[in-house]
Structures are given as structure tokens and as C-alpha cells.
Amino acid sequence: MSEKIIKLMVCSGKNCSRKQGDDITDALKLELEAVSLENKVQVVRTACFGLCNAGPVVKVWPEGTIYTGVSPDDAAEIVNEHILKGRKVERLLYTDPATGKKIPDEKSLTSLKKQLRIVLRNCGITDPENVEDAIAHGAYLALAKVLTEMQPEDAIKIIKDSGLRGRGGGGFPTGLKWEIARKNQSDEKYVVCNADEGDPGAFMDRSVLEGDPHAVLEAMAICGYCIGSSNGLIYIRAEYPLAVQRLKIAITQAREYGLLGKNIIGTGFDFDIEIRYGAGAFVCGEETALIHSMEGLRGEPTVKPPYPAQSGFRGKPTNVNNVETFACVSPIILKGADWFSSIGTQKSKGTKVFALAGKVNNVGLIEVPMGTTLREVIFEIGGGLPKDKKFKAVQTGGPSGGCLTEKHLDTPIDFDNLVAAGSMMGSGGMIVMDEVDCMVAVAKYYLDFTVEESCGKCAPCRIGNKRLHELLEHISKGHGTRADLDRLRNMSVVIKDTSLCGLGQSSPNPVLSTLDNFMDEYIAHVDAKKCPAGKCRDLMQYLIVKENCVGCTACARVCPVNAISGERKEPHLINQSVCIKCGACYEKCKFDAIIIQ
């Protein structure tokens, strides 16, 4: 054995649904002690390798052998064979189902990994404030290639053939959009990057701009060359100060190096980029409202057509794309349309970044090929739900999307499947909910948001959403009737059909999808006046179970409104007319004496 310490890395994220890791770790440690190697070989627990299909895995570091499907019983063999004798335990190597060959190391196993980073390729890797680090990682090579070797039409064709669709929500084919913008003749045209990112809980675009701003700048310049524009504008919310700061630095550095500005790398092509700030209104993410906001007008949408590609910023043809859409462009140019279109499903190509949040262990940003299932995302990449709570629903698409349930878990995620299931891709927020989340409350939460964010220009959205919200409020207070449920649905349909912009056209989606998938919960609210999840305050009570209460007085002391009374060592009582249902006593009680009814 070399003098260098060997390590055995055991995948034992606290979150792993298979939960063998700790036992394997203990078994390995015992075996090592048995042969007095505990000081030479270190066993460490790591988070998930992303190889769950082959899990649990043990990796020998630094040499890199990966053992799969390991159980605690295998510890002896790993220690005796591999560590002591230096022979690989063939039996535990992964067998490639296609070739029947054993795979010895992680590199060839990566095909099992669910995540694929195209958009996030440089996030966490390059220094966003150093253009040379970006160049070292391949930034601006695609721009150079397009400017020196291609006609605009050729580059547009590559983007078209790649099947790239807009990641801002709508999923419009990007190459086609560029082609339309190119065909519209004008003395001036604009390339706009939509970095408004208004969905609550979403932070994909922010992360890309903070981690890899040059990817976006480069793609905007490529787009400019393709459509015949020299002016780029990035519309970003002022609430993203770090992203703004890094963008500014990136733009300055790109200009210094001759990668933006006049005569880019000596090709005679001019393209420069300015930043425009948004005040953070959700509706300003809608492209026509965004353009008006940049023009200094009120951030209100206008009817399409005319589309921005015909008449956009200052009445000139304008191409609006999302941050993530732009971030896909350079790899497509360099690796080709066929490469990109080989990833994903038939109609949705490439990958999608999601902000995974809510009741899921591994909260964070993930990027998966289109066509990955919700189950894979939530239970493998996301590590399942905390505290082993039962999965209830997953919300995709933010305020424009809907709640999907158990039965949708095996649906491959792409633009069309999500719409068919009653939700939508949106920009990529994904919020996981468990059994204690009330679906009426969820619908109400999103309606709250839309009512707040509606610009008020058209009546269905301005008034209709408010009425929807009132109805939901009514139901969650226990005053609802079955007729209210019909009213909810009818009104939702009318709002969708008659609103002017995408905000109103999609705002009833959270209501409709919860009505479709969780009707029983609505019925419990209106018939039995009960909230099954125990979330709607007006439909629940905190009660003290006499038998369990030891009279420790802990609850009485935390109650902020002194609703709890009782003598020391005697069962306590909650005065329901005073209780504000904050749940402080429920959290505090160590004896399970307080229940929710």
C-alpha cells in the first residue's frame, strides 16, 4: 500500500432515500479496525453522487474505483480484497447493460447521472469578474466562429435546427424568432435580454448572470450579428445588485478586450450592450411591458401583434430572449445543431434549469435534459422530502403554472407535457409540497401574488383575479359552498379567455389545477368546513389532550396572547376565543399533548 492515505467515500447524504450509507460506513470502519488499518484508510460520508440507480456507491479515492449496489455485508470484501490485496471486487463494479462490460471508474459511469450542465457549465467554475478566466473556459470562441466563418443565415439555421426553444416560459422556437427579426428591415434593431425573473422562488437567471455573465454577452452579440443589430439591452431587476455589478464588470472587460463595442475582434462588426433596470414588477417580464418600461413608459403590456420582432423598442424590430435561452447559444454554435437536438424529447431539445424549492431535501439549482421525469428530479436529485413526509404535489411554472400530483410523477418534463398535465414550464420554478400543505391555501397564495402584480390595464385580470381571491378567502374561512366551487371554475375560464396579456391568461392556472387534482380538499373545506392539512386557521383548533398534559406550563409561557390557563402539574386548557392559532404551543410541547383538530 502506498504511503498516501486511501479514502473510501460512501454516499450517505442524510437525505438519501436508500439510507444505507451510515450502516455501510460503520461496517467499513469495523472491518478496517479488524485489520488495524483504521489509521491508514479513512472512511468519509459524502452527499449524493447522483448515481442513485446504481446506489449505494462507495468510491475509492484518489484512484477512483466506484463500487455500486454496496450493502454493509460487502464491507469485508472491499477491505480484504481491494485495500489489503489491491484487487478490485469485480462483483461490485457496475455492469454496463448495453455492452455487458464492467465499468471500473466514475468517468464512464457519468452517463447514469441525471443532471447535465449546459447552461450552468461555468457556474461555480469561472471567476465572473475575470474575462480571462471565461476565455480560458471557451467564452467568445462561438462569437469568433460566427463572425469569421458564417453568414448570419447560417448561424440562424444552426439555432433553428438545434430545436432550441425560449426558456422564458412560452417556449417559442428561438431560431425562428431570430429569422423573423432578421427579415424585418430597419435602420436600427435591438437585442434584448430578459433578466426580469419575476416568478417567486426562481433564481436560475440570477445564478447564470452571477456565475457566467460572459455567456450571455457573447450570445447577445451572436444574436445581434444574426438579426443585423448593433444594440443590446439587458433588462434586469434592480433587486439583483450582485448580478448587476458582475454584468457591469463583464461588459467593461469585454469592451477592453475588443469582444464588445466597435470592430469586434477586428471583424468590422459593432455590437454594444447597455443595462436597463426594472423595479421588480412581475408584469414587466412580459416582453411588451418590458419594452415599454425600458422606454420610460408605464410597464403595461400591449396587444400582440405587433410582436416586438416587428415593432419593439422605440418602434424598431426587437428580439427578446431569456437569459437561459441565450446561455444555450454558444455551445450550440460550437458543438452543432445535431449535438443539441440529440438531447431532450422530440419537441423540447436540450436541458432545463430548475430552482428546486419547498419540501425537498436538496434545495437548489439543477439542470436536467428535457424529458427527465418529475420523480427523478424530486426523489433522486432532490433527495426526496424531509422528515419522510408524504409527497403531495409539485408546483411548476410559478403563478402561471399549476400543481401536479402523484399521478404526474412519471411524466417526462418538457414544454408540451407540462401543458397537457395542466401546468406549464414557466421559467423553471419547482416547489415541492407535502401532506401538511393545503391546496386551497396554495391557490390563494398565488392569487395573492397575481392580484398584487396585475397591472390593472384590463378588467378581467384586474377585477376577476380579485374576485377569485375573495372566493378562495371565503372558502378557507369556512364560508364556502359547492356553488362557489363552480363559480371559481367559471370565472377562471373567463379570465383566461379574455385577459390581455400572459399574466391574466395564466393567472387562474393555480386555481384550475388544484380544482382538477385536489377537488376532495376543496369539498372538505366547503362541506365539512375542515382543512385536511390543518393549514387554514379558521378551520382548525389547537386542543390539549388532557391525558398527555403533565402541566409543565411550557405552553402557557410561550403563548403570546395568554390563551392558555391551568395550574402547575394540572392539565392545561386553551381558550379558543383568545387563541390566534400561531402554533407556538404546538411547537413547544414535548409530550404530544397538543393536537390540531
Add this chain to the structure above:
Amino acid sequence: MKTLKSTDELVKLREDILSGKRPSDNSYPAPGRVRIRVHMGTSGIASGALDVYNFLVTELEKRNISGTVIRTGDMGYSFAEPTIEVTRAGEEPVVFGNVDTFRADEIIEKFIKNGELTDGIIPANFRTITI
């Protein structure tokens, strides 16, 4: 740096940085030195990545370890912020999660100096493309 005038100049600059011929100000790829990337997007910074960054910069110098500390954006591991990636010369990168200054100290002493791993490593659980 003077303005790049052609594709060739861009490609050459890239090659010079990668081969270490051009001492770029973050010494990519830091031959023979330990390279630490501190993931400093909004999530990382909100969880304390700036303290970790400052700690690493001062402590590497104090403890006479030759290396570079680089600020990057977030990796996306929000559940384990702040995260840092450490690459010892000639080895594959290792990402550590939930790093505070206490853990950073442990990482310097155990891993950077002696190559010993600690619990709480986040393996690269994704495939990625290279350009």
C-alpha cells in the same frame, strides 16, 4: 491587455492562459498550487461565503500555503451553502459543503496540508460539457 484583433489572437490568449504561459491574475490553472473556488453568488454570500473567502485568503498566506482563492458564482447547492471547491495539485477537485471559518480551518489543516478528507463532501453529481 490590448484589444484582441483576430480570432487567432483570442485562441492564442486562451492557449497561453491554459498552458500557464500567461500569468493571468488569478493564475489559472495554478500549476503546483492549491486552487480554491469559493462559490459566491447571492445564496453563497447570504450564507457567509464572504467570511470564508476572506479567511482563506489571509490564512493561506499566514500558513505559507501557495495557492489561489477564486470567487465564482454559485454551484446550485443551496442546501449546503456556503460551498467551496478545493483542487490540490494534480488531483481531482473536491467540493465541501456547509463551510464556515471553523470548517475552512479544518479543510486547510486536514485536506490541503495532508490530503485527508472530511465528512460532508459533495461529489459532482452531474455531467457537464466542456468547450
